[in-house]
Structures are given as structure tokens and as C-alpha cells.
Amino acid sequence: MPARSETSSATADERGFSALPRRRRLEADERRAQILACAVDLFGERPYAAVSTAELAQRAGVARGLINHYFGNKRDLYLAVVRRMVTLPELGTMIVPTGTAQQRVDAGVRWLLDIIAEHGRIWVKVTSHEVVGADPEVQQILDAADDAVAERLLLIVGLAEWAHDAELRTFVRAYGGMVKVAGREWITRGTLTREQVHELLCDMLLTLVTRTLPNVDRRR
Template identity: 35%
Template sequence: MLSSRRPSRAATSPRGDSKPPRQRLDLDARRAQLLALGLDLFSHRAYDDVSIDEVAQTASISKGLLYHYFPTKRDFYIAVIREAARELVERSLAVDDVPEPERLRTGLDAYLAYVERQGITYAAIFRGGIGSDAEVLAIIEETRSRFLEKLLAEAPVAERPPALRMALRGWIGFVEATSLDWIERHELDRTSLRDLLADLLPEVVRLAMVHGSAESAGAAGPAETPA
């Protein structure tokens, strides 16, 4: 005798399995998810090796939805670079609760930990990203300005001559250059590199103040001698 019951959909499914439903996120949460995904992808592979198809598939969304947030692959990449730079600055400067003698080393530890974890993305930021991309260069300058502002504010000096600003800017460039060399060669361990950078900064400040004071004295002109 034949059963009058209809087979269930699961029983008639040609594949016998089903895709999990896509997770619905609000706009901010979805954008944050995509940026985190992009950061992970671009931290391990170069720009040309990451496709929009792969990003959409990994995020379980359509390409159309991805393009709703980022109209082009370049827009997506720039947003990822901007987010990476923001995270680098925030992690490095989140040291206000650390006692002064260890504050610099703690900040450098956080900086180098980020460099170590996000090597390719860090290199993309400080080598200009896609060629000499103007937006990436603007992100670099903003990042440097944030660090310079913090260093100037916390410099243990009464005056801040132009030589100090220039010297601190140079130290920031030194940190960037040595970090890029480090992720390529790893000839020092992280602690040794941190200590090198930390020990150099007070000497940079000292020499800047010496030359800044000499410049100020020279600008004032020779002292008058009594008749």
C-alpha cells in the first residue's frame, strides 16, 4: 500500500545538504567584518594576489553587497590600509597607564608586535601601497603626525625648538626603516630591537636640544659689549 505522505524537502534535496544561512549584520558590523577580513588577507598576500571574488566568498556575501561598501578593489584596499594604520597608532599609544620609565618601551613593544603580526600590511603602508598612491601617502603622513604629536607632548624638555621636531621626525623614520628591515631579515629579536629604538630616543632629544639652543643663540646675535 502506497503512503499518502509527501516526502520532506530534505529527502528530495538533490545534494542532501544545505548551505548555512547568511548572517545578517548591520552596516557598521558588516563593514568592520570586511575590514578585518581584508586586513587578514592583505597581511599575508600582496595586493594583486587578493581578488574581490575571494573576499566576497570568504565573507559569505555577494560581490554586489561588497561593492555596496567598497565600490572598487582599490577602495577596499585603501580602507583596509587606513584601518591598519589606525590600529597601529592606537595600540602603540595606549600606554598612558604605564609608569613613565617604561612607557616608551611598552609602546614600542606594541608597535613591533603589530609589525611582526601584520608584516605585509605594514610594508604596504610605509612603502606607499599601490605604487605612489596619494591616499596611502596621506595615511602615512597622518600616522607619522600622530606619533610626532605624542613624542613632542611627552618630551622631557622645557622648550621645543624646531630642531627637536625635526629630530623626532627623523627618529620616527628610523623606527619605520628598521622595522621594515627587521620583518625581512629578523636579524634581531624583538626585545633587542625595542631596546635599540628606546635607547636611541633620549640621545636624539639631547642632541636636538643642544643644536636647537645653539641655533637660538646664533639668531639672537652677539651680545653687546659695554663702551
């Protein structure tokens, strides 16, 4: 009996010791997420140059050194904001629509506009280089995101077999440029309503997937 007691005690001690780092990692992840969320808000409110790391730390309620610890410097933190804005939800969380081409296109545009609406002005700033200009690392992140969106959109509209075709995906990337401009007119300038943007993008996407892409594929 004493031997079993000692074993149980040792096992409990080991479990307690191994659980402590897990709690610390969770706290660190939460703190990092807190800083990132505050950075999203601040970069959405003001130009990049007008945001200081001291202000970011104050908004997040952390010591300034923690921003350097988790992100490096202000530019590195901004790059994390860019990645956050353009990272798509996991494919497993999406319900791929079925139905006619028009119904799939409608679902695809609604998905795009939901992403824009979720992030608002900071999405417009990030995707239009409004914050730091033509930064090559920002461009690399945005290019990868544009490709990911093009692949996902082809899946949504029922053209999954073309999702990994670089040439056809380029046409969808070009359509993505219209999405960004229309998003700016809607979110920032207020010159278009969401309904108007939805109609415009549906018309263009339907033409792209029912006429343009099939014609390009046939001519190859």
C-alpha cells in the same frame, strides 16, 4: 484608563519603530568590519594586484556588490586597510609613563613595537609602499599618521611642549623611518629579534630626546 492604554501602546510602537534602524546600522557596521578584517588578511598574504574583489567577497562571505556598497572599489578598500593599520589608539586609552628619560623612552619604544607586532606583515607592507607603490593618497594617509605618531611619542617621552612644533616633530618623523626599517628586518626578514630592535630604537630615541632635540631648540 483606556486613554492611558492607548498612549502606552503608541509609545511602545514608536519605540519599536525607532529601534529597528538602530539594529540595521549595527548589522551594517559589523558587516563592514568583517569585510575590512578579511581585506587586512588577504593584503597581508599576497600582493595587491593578486587580490581580487571576488576573492575578498568570498573570504568575507558576502556578495561582491556589498564590497562596492561599503567601500567603492578595491583601491578604496585598500585605503581603508591603510587607515586601519596606521590609526593610533585613542589617547584616553593610554597610560602616559613617568620616570626617568630612559624609562620613558623604553615605554615609548615598547608601545611602538606592540603596534608593529599586532599588525605584523601587513603593517610592514603598508608603511613601506610594498603593495601599491607611490600612491599619492596612500602617502597622504601615511604622512598624517607619521605626524600623529611623532606627537604621541613626544608626549610619551615627556616632551609634550614640543609635540606641536613642526620643526622638532620632523626630527621624530625621521626617527620613524628607522622604526619602519627595523620593523621590516624583524617582522619580514627575521634578521633582528624584537629585543635587538628594542635596544637599537631605545638608544637612538634617547639620543634624540636628550641631545639632538634640545640642541636644535637652543640654536633657534
